[in-house]
Every structure is written in structure tokens, then in C-alpha cells.
Amino acid sequence: MxxxxxxxxxxxxxxxxxxxxxxxxxxxxxxxxxxxxxxxxxxxxxxxxxxxxxxxxxxxxxxxxxxxxxxxxxxxxxxxxxxxxxxxxxxxxxxxxxxxxxxxxxxxxxxxxxxxxxxxxxxxxFPLVGLTAWELLVDQMKVGEVPGAVLIINGAGGVGSVATQIARHVLGVSTVIATASRTASINHTKKLGATHIISHREPLKPQIDALSLGIPIQYIVILTTTTKTVLDEAIDIVAPWGKIGLAVQGPPGCYEGLGAGQKKGISIHWGFVFTKMILQWKVETQGQILSKLADLVDKGAVQxxxxxxxxxxxxxxxxxxxxxxxxxxxxxxxxxxxxxxxxx
The missing domain is CATH 3.90.180.10 (Medium-chain alcohol dehydrogenases, catalytic domain)
Known part of the structure; x- marks a missing residue:
């Protein structure tokens, strides 16, 4: 062949x-x-x-x-x-x-x-990014179980494009903030359901404070090459007992500041779509997730x-x-x- x-x-x-x-x-x-x-x-x-x-x-x-x-x-x-x-x-x-x-x-x-x-x-x-988004938001972080906003860093990427839709249209989160900086990426994330757009090229906390949301940022999903600055900002922004999800391997040294999250009691979730494949653990759930996503696409909940x-x-x-x-x-x-x- x-x-x-x-x-x-x-x-x-x-x-x-x-x-x-x-x-x-x-x-x-x-x-x-x-x-x-x-x-x-x-x-x-x-x-x-x-x-x-x-x-x-x-x-x-x-x-x-x-x-x-x-x-x-x-x-x-x-x-x-x-x-x-x-x-x-x-x-x-x-x-x-x-x-x-x-x-x-x-x-x-x-x-x-x-x-x-x-x-x-x-x-x-869809498959790689859809499975990554579903496993991280639904199965690991359990987004929506505790009320609060979701912040998706890199909302216009592949995983972010699905994660935004899952958070907004499947899990019913009323406030989904996505980062985007170019006109095309801003329009893309808005189309998929983001309720607010902020720029990842500027400090995040002042932009979030300016939104005057009135609700805590309970969940932060980091879908960009992780840097210490991004993690430091996420730990500062996330609510006490909040959750941070990571789906991209960062450079050496970027995770040294995770201990700062202890005071808030936050939890860190590592999203790795190949875990089940490599460890032969709950393999069948990936076919089941794809079947759920297919149904959601056909119903118009995911585009x-x-x-x-x-x-x-x-x-x-x-x-x-x-x-x-x-x-x-x-x-x-x-x-x-x-x-x-x-x-x-």
C-alpha cells in the first residue's frame, strides 16, 4: 500500500x-x-x-x-x-x-x-483533540460539579476548540473565558461558545478582574506550551480548591512553582490522551467517548x-x-x- x-x-x-x-x-x-x-x-x-x-x-x-x-x-x-x-x-x-x-x-x-x-x-x-478535551474536562477535572467559571488558555487551538464547546454546550457552564489574540482566533472562539475573550499576550488577572464576573474562576485549562509565568498566573487566578488542567508538556523547570498552589488547596490534573493506550488501562472508554461525541455532533451540540x-x-x-x-x-x-x- x-x-x-x-x-x-x-x-x-x-x-x-x-x-x-x-x-x-x-x-x-x-x-x-x-x-x-x-x-x-x-x-x-x-x-x-x-x-x-x-x-x-x-x-x-x-x-x-x-x-x-x-x-x-x-x-x-x-x-x-x-x-x-x-x-x-x-x-x-x-x-x-x-x-x-x-x-x-x-x-x-x-x-x-x-x-x-x-x-x-x-x-x-476530532479524535485526538476530542478525547483529550473530554477526558480532561469531564472525567478528570469534573468541570461543572462545583459552580464557577472556566478559563481556557489557548481557546483557538485544536483541544481548545473542543474544550470550549464541551464546557459551554455539553456541561452547561454559563461563563467560559478563552484566550485569543488575533482577529481570526477571537472570532473562532466566539463562534464555538466562549462568553468572554481575553489576550494571552497580556497579564491575565487584570483582564479577568476587568470583566467583573461576580463568580470565581473554578477551573483553568492550560493548552499551550506551559511556561512558569502561565502557571504562576493560573495559581494566582484560580479559586480556593479550584482545579488546573494541563495538556501540553512544558519545558524543564516550568513546574517548579506548583507548590504555591498548596495554600489554596488546588488540584492539578495532567491530561495525556495516550495514558490508556500505553498502560492498557480502560482502553474501551476511548471508543465510548468517541461514540458520545458523535452523538453530540449529530445533535448539533458540538460543531x-x-x-x-x-x-x-x-x-x-x-x-x-x-x-x-x-x-x-x-x-x-x-x-x-x-x-x-x-x-x-
Whole structure:
């Protein structure tokens, strides 16, 4: 099958077209014909050799998010759960899940039928960021159990685009503050349900004080490359017994100030979407979450976060990686499998 892999680590030129055997599904796997993928910042870090998880060998196929069509079903997949021809979306069950290829395999427990109302391209935008947002806000931080406002730092990114919608439209939080600084990112976060916008380029507390909310900031979700300044501000802003969620690995030394949160009794929650995959713990819940998200999308509670579409060609994937490294993306960039020159 055709695929795009890496011939080492480095710049965009290490992404290369290749031909590899179609993967053989295990008894609990689905074989999926990929129709679209999306790209996340972690993939650019892996390609560049800057990933905290280590360096992948030459010849590796990258990719996580995918939407596609079930091609075959393993013998131990529960009967009736999936049918050949089903449209599905998934993050995958390996690290990475090798979605930058014509076919990929995945444990059936982390796969769900995609929303009927979304194209394959728009569906491919969701799995990694949707799972990250849901697990962090709903399962770990339990946003909404204690009344108060939510502050999302980097509301226009992929995870922020879903987290804003979950907080506002699923969990029913009445005050959702998002940070954004450019006109396009401000408009994007407003469209998704943020009730207030502040700039992450300016000190946060004076901007929040100026809003005169009358309610505490009970939850803060940090979705940007964590710095000591951001954490210091979050600890200062969050209410006593409040919660701070982190979903991006920060540079060395940036967590040294966490002890300052002891006086307030705050709790810290580390959002890492690969925990269940790596530790083989509660794996099935990721497929269940994707199924819930599909239902919410079809009901209109959660809307598409796609902002740019490219073809899944070598040039298209290189362009997507460059966009990830620019730090200027809004929502998600997706790549569709074209009828001609796919993966070439």
C-alpha cells in the first residue's frame, strides 16, 4: 500500500513517499481504509526529533487521527458491533497509529462510527483533540460539579476548540473565558461558545478582574506550551480548591512553582490522551467517548473544528507539518485522500 513515512528525523524533507505491506489485523482489530486524517503538533515534533517520547526509527509511518471505512473485522471483535463498510473515526491503538497510509489497523475498542452529519475530512479533525478535551474536562477535572467559571488558555487551538464547546454546550457552564489574540482566533472562539475573550499576550488577572464576573474562576485549562509565568498566573487566578488542567508538556523547570498552589488547596490534573493506550488501562472508554461525541455532533451540540483542508499528498502533508510548526493554526488542519496522486 502507499504511505508517507520518515527517512530519519529533521526538516520537512524527511517526509517521504513509500510502499509498505497492508497491515494484518489481530483478532481484536479492525482494518480501516483511510479516507482522511488530521495533523497535530506532536507529529511535527516526532518528525523533527523533538518528541519527549523518544525518536522513531527511519521508515516509521506517522499519524494519529483518522476517519475511514471498515475493510475487514478481526475474529474476536464482538459480532454486530461493526460491519464492513462502516464509516468510522479513531485515534488508533498504537503510538503512533500510522494513519498516514492507505490502510491502518486499530483495536476495535478505540473506534467508533463517525458522526453521520460530518464528512470524513471533518470527522478526522476530532479524535485526538476530542478525547483529550473530554477526558480532561469531564472525567478528570469534573468541570461543572462545583459552580464557577472556566478559563481556557489557548481557546483557538485544536483541544481548545473542543474544550470550549464541551464546557459551554455539553456541561452547561454559563461563563467560559478563552484566550485569543488575533482577529481570526477571537472570532473562532466566539463562534464555538466562549462568553468572554481575553489576550494571552497580556497579564491575565487584570483582564479577568476587568470583566467583573461576580463568580470565581473554578477551573483553568492550560493548552499551550506551559511556561512558569502561565502557571504562576493560573495559581494566582484560580479559586480556593479550584482545579488546573494541563495538556501540553512544558519545558524543564516550568513546574517548579506548583507548590504555591498548596495554600489554596488546588488540584492539578495532567491530561495525556495516550495514558490508556500505553498502560492498557480502560482502553474501551476511548471508543465510548468517541461514540458520545458523535452523538453530540449529530445533535448539533458540538460543531466542526476544521479550518483548513489539504490533499493527502507528500506536498500536502509537508505543508500541514509546516503549519503545525508555525504556531499560527486555528482549529484543525485536515487532509483528504484524493482520487489521484494520494501519498505521492
Amino acid at each position: 502507499k504511505a508517507i513515512g520518515i527517512c530519519g528525523t529533521g526538516g520537512l524533507d524527511v517526509l517521504v513517499s513509500t510502499n509498505v505491506p497492508i497491515p494484518r489485523p489481530a483478532p481484536t482489530d479492525l482494518l480501516i481504509r483511510v479516507q482522511a486524517i488530521s495533523v497535530n503538533p506532536v507529529e511535527a515534533k516526532i518528525r523533527a526529533g523533538k518528541w519527549a517520547g523518544g525518536t522513531l526509527p527511519s521508515g516509521s509511518i506517522l499519524g494519529f487521527d483518522a476517519a475511514g471505512i471498515v475493510d475487514s473485522i478481526g475474529s474476536e471483535v464482538p459480532p454486530g458491533l461493526f460491519q464492513v463498510g462502516d464509516g468510522v473515526w479513531l485515534l488508533g491503538s498504537t503510538l503512533p497509529s500510522h494513519s498516514n497510509a492507505e490502510y491502518m489497523v486499530s483495536d476495535y475498542r478505540v473506534v467508533s462510527r463517525k458522526p453521520k452529519s460530518l464528512t470524513f475530512e471533518d470527522a478526522a479533525a 466542526s473544528i476544521t479550518t483548513q483542508k489539504l490533499d493527502l499528498t507528500l506536498d500536502g502533508l509537508r505543508q500541514a507539518h509546516a503549519l503545525m510548526e508555525s504556531g499560527q493554526t486555528i482549529g484543525k488542519v485536515v487532509l483528504r485522500v484524493p482520487e489521484q496522486d494520494a501519498f505521492q
